[in-house]
Amino acid sequence: MKNFLISLIIVLIPTKTLSLIEVDITRGNLDPLPVAVSPLSIDEESRKNFQNILKKKNIGSEISIIVENNLRTSGLFNPLNKDAFLQAPDIANLKPRFEDWNLIKAQALITGKVSYVEEKLRVEFRLWDILAGKEMMALAFTTVPSNWRRVGHIITDKVYERLTGEQGYFDTRIIYVAEEGPKTQRVKKLAIMDQDGANNKFLTLGNELVLTPRFNPTSQMVTYLSYFRNLPRVYLLDIETGTQEVVGDFPGMTFAPRFSPNGKKIIMSFAKDGNSEIYTMDLENRIVEKITNHPSIDTSPSYSPDGKLISFNSDRSGYQQIYVMKSDGSNVKRISFGKGIYGTPVWSPRGDLIAFTKLHKGKFYIGVMRTDGSGERLLTENYYQEAPSWSPNGRVLIFYRETKTDSRGKGFSAKLWSIDLTGYNERLVPTPTDGSDPSWSSLLSN
Amino acid sequence: MSEGAIMKFNKILKNTFLVLVACFALSACATQKVSTGQMQGDVYTGTDTVEYLASGVPDRVFFATNESVLTTASRETLRKQAAWLRKNSNITIVLEGHADERGTREYNLALGERRANAAKDYLMTYGISSDRISVLSYGKERPVDSGSNPLAWSKNRRSVSVKAN
Numbered sequence: 001m002k003n004f005l006i007s008l009i010i011v012l013i014p015t016k017t018l019s020l021i022e023v024d025i026t027r028g029n030l031d032p033l034p035v036a037v038s039p040l041s042i043d044e045e046s047r048k049n050f051q052n053i054l055k056k057k058n059i060g061s062e063i064s065i066i067v068e069n070n071l072r073t074s075g076l077f078n079p080l081n082k083d084a085f086l087q088a089p090d091i092a093n094l095k096p097r098f099e100d101w102n103l104i105k106a107q108a109l110i111t112g113k114v115s116y117v118e119e120k121l122r123v124e125f126r127l128w129d130i131l132a133g134k135e136m137m138a139l140a141f142t143t144v145p146s147n148w149r150r151v152g153h154i155i156t157d158k159v160y161e162r163l164t165g166e167q168g169y170f171d172t173r174i175i176y177v178a179e180e181g182p183k184t185q186r187v188k189k190l191a192i193m194d195q196d197g198a199n200n201k202f203l204t205l206g207n208e209l210v211l212t213p214r215f216n217p218t219s220q221m222v223t224y225l226s227y228f229r230n231l232p233r234v235y236l237l238d239i240e241t242g243t244q245e246v247v248g249d250f251p252g253m254t255f256a257p258r259f260s261p262n263g264k265k266i267i268m269s270f271a272k273d274g275n276s277e278i279y280t281m282d283l284e285n286r287i288v289e290k291i292t293n294h295p296s297i298d299t300s301p302s303y304s305p306d307g308k309l310i311s312f313n314s315d316r317s318g319y320q321q322i323y324v325m326k327s328d329g330s331n332v333k334r335i336s337f338g339k340g341i342y343g344t345p346v347w348s349p350r351g352d353l354i355a356f357t358k359l360h361k362g363k364f365y366i367g368v369m370r371t372d373g374s375g376e377r378l379l380t381e382n383y384y385q386e387a388p389s390w391s392p393n394g395r396v397l398i399f400y401r402e403t404k405t406d407s408r409g410k411g412f413s414a415k416l417w418s419i420d421l422t423g424y425n426e427r428l429v430p431t432p433t434d435g436s437d438p439s440w441s442s443l444l445s446n
Numbered sequence: 447m448s449e450g451a452i453m454k455f456n457k458i459l460k461n462t463f464l465v466l467v468a469c470f471a472l473s474a475c476a477t478q479k480v481s482t483g484q485m486q487g488d489v490y491t492g493t494d495t496v497e498y499l500a501s502g503v504p505d506r507v508f509f510a511t512n513e514s515v516l517t518t519a520s521r522e523t524l525r526k527q528a529a530w531l532r533k534n535s536n537i538t539i540v541l542e543g544h545a546d547e548r549g550t551r552e553y554n555l556a557l558g559e560r561r562a563n564a565a566k567d568y569l570m571t572y573g574i575s576s577d578r579i580s581v582l583s584y585g586k587e588r589p590v591d592s593g594s595n596p597l598a599w600s601k602n603r604r605s606v607s608v609k610a611n
Contacts, residue, residue, distance in 0.1 A: 300552045300553070313552070404594040
C-alpha cells in the first residue's frame with residue numbers, strides 16, 4: 001500500500017475566487033473548453049536528479065503531457081498546441097501575462113513547478129482563469145519520484161473538480177481480462193493498468209481461465225472467477241501482496257462476484273442442479289446468506305451505493321430482465337420493460353442510474369435507466385458489447401466490445417471502450433493485448 | 447410543392463409502404479423454422495463437430511437459443527450414452543455445458559450449467575448414478591466453431607459428455 005500513498009497535500013492558497021469558468025458535464029459537450037497546459041517548470045539540478053532516477057529527460061514536460069492527454073480524453077477540454085505558447089513555463093507560473101494566453105484563445109491555464117526535495121518529487125501547480133485574469137486554485141504536494149504519472153493524474157483530478165464541480169476519475173486503475181489466441185482456445189489473464197492504459201501489468205499467467213474481475217470500492221482487493229483445477233469458483237485477490245483465496249466453500253460453480261459498497265461482503269451467484277441463485281458472503285465472519293430463491297437463473301447482482309438494494313439479472317419472466325430487490329432478498333420488482341432482453345445491471349456510484357447491456361434484434365446496446373426502470377437511454381449500439389463498469393464519479397462507462405468473425409472464424413477481436421454518460425466521447429481504451437470484462441477502481445488518492 | 451404534386455408524393459409513399467410491408471412479410475416467412483439439413487429450427491442437427499464416446503455413442507447434444515430443453519434427438523443420444531455408461535460402470539463423466547456468443551458472459555455461465563444439468567437429469571432417469579456425473583459450465587468461453595453466424599452458434603449451444611477417467 002505504501003506505494004499508493006501520496007504524502008502531504010498542502011493547500012497553498014485556499015480557493016477564494018467565486019466560480020469563474022464552469023464546465024457543464026451533464027450534457028454532451030460539443031464545444032470543449034480551450035485550455036493551455038504549460039509544461040511544469042523545473043530547475044536544472046532537479047531535472048538532472050529525476051533524469052537519473054526516472055530516465056526521463058524532463059519530468060516537468062512528461063507530467064504536463066499526462067495532464068493534457070487526460071483532459072483531452074475527457075472530451076470536456078481542448079488542450080492547445082504548446083508551439084503557440086508565448087510565455088516561458090517558469091514565468092507563467094509566477095504570474096501569467098493573461099493577454100498572451102487570451103491571444104491564443106485559451107480560457108484556462110495550468111502552470112506549475114517540479115522540484116527534487118530530499119529524494120522526493122515536489123510539485124506545485126496553479127489553475128488560472130484567463131478571461132477573468134485570476135488564479136482559481138493552487139496546490140502543492142510531495143511524493144516518491146516513481147509516482148510521477150500519478151502526479152499528472154492528481155493534477156487533472158483537481159483541475160477537473162475545480163472546473164466541473166464534480167469529483168475526478170483520473171487517478172484510478174482498470175482491472176480487466178487480457179486475452180490472446182484463437183477464439184476456440186482463448187488464453188485469459190488478469191491484468192491491471194492505469195486508467196490511461198499506462199503501467200499495464202499481468203496478474204496471472206494464463207494457465208487457467210479467469211473472468212469478471214471487480215475492484216473492492218474501498219481497497220486494492222479484487223474478486224474474480226477462476227477455473228483453477230477446472231473448478232469455477234469466486235476468488236479474492238490482494239493485488240498488493242498477490243495472495244489469493246477461494247470465497248466460501250460451495251459444492252458447485254460460484255460466479256458473477258461483486259463487492260458490497262463497504263467492501264465487507266461479496267455478492268455472487270452459486271449454480272447447483274441447473275439453478276443459479278444469488279448469495280452473499282461476509283468476508284469478516286464468513287457467514288453465507290442465500291438472497292434469492294427462485295427456480296430461474298438469478299445472476300449479475302450489483303448493490304446500490306447505500307447497500308440497501310440489489311439489482312440483478314433473472315430470466316424468471318421467460319427472458320433475461322433486470323430486477324431490483326431489498327438487500328435481504330425481499331420485495332423483488334422487475335424494472336426493465338423495453339423491447340429486447342437485458343443483462344449486467346450495474347448500479348451507478350451516484351445511486352441514480354443503473355447501467356445495463358441490452359440485446360434487441362441482433363444488436364447489443366450499452367444503456368442506462370433510472371433505478372425504477374424509467375428513462376431508459378441507449379448510449380451505444382454494436383455487434384457485440386457488454387459489461388459496463390462505472391468511473392468512480394459516475395460520469396463515464398467502460399465496457400468491452402467484440403467484433404464479428406467471417407465464415408472461417410477470422411477477424412475476431414475484443415477491446416475495451418469507454419463512453420460518457422451523455423452518449424458522447426466514445427473511445428477505444430488502449431491495451432497491449434485484446435481485453436474484456438473491465439472494472440474501474442475508486443480514486444486511489446482518496 | 448403544388449397540391450397535385452403532394453397528392454402524387456403521397457401516392458408514391460403509399461406504394462412504397464405497401465412494398466415494404468410485402469418485403470417484411472416475406473422475410474418473416476424466411477425466418478420461420480427451416481430445416482437446412484444442418485439445423486432444425488435453430489438446433490444443430492449436423493454431425494461436423496460430434497465426437498464419439500464409443501462406436502455409435504455421440505458425445506454431445508444441442509440446444510435452441512436460450513433454451514435448455516432436450517430435443518427428441520438429444521434424448522436419443524443421451525439414452526445411448528446411458529446404455530454405454532451402464533455397460534462401463536467404472537467410467538465417470540463430466541458434462542460440459544456451453545452457450546453461444548450472443549449473450550452476456552455471466553448469464554451464459556448459468557445457462558451452460560442449466561444445459562449440462564438437463565443432460566445429467568436425463569442420464570439419471572436412465573439409471574446413471576449422480577456421483578458418476580459432474581457438471582462444468584464454460585458459458586461462451588469455449589466455442590467449437592469460431593464463426594459469427596447462426597450455424598456456428600447452433601454448434602456451440604451444446605452439452606458435451608467427456609470421460610473423466
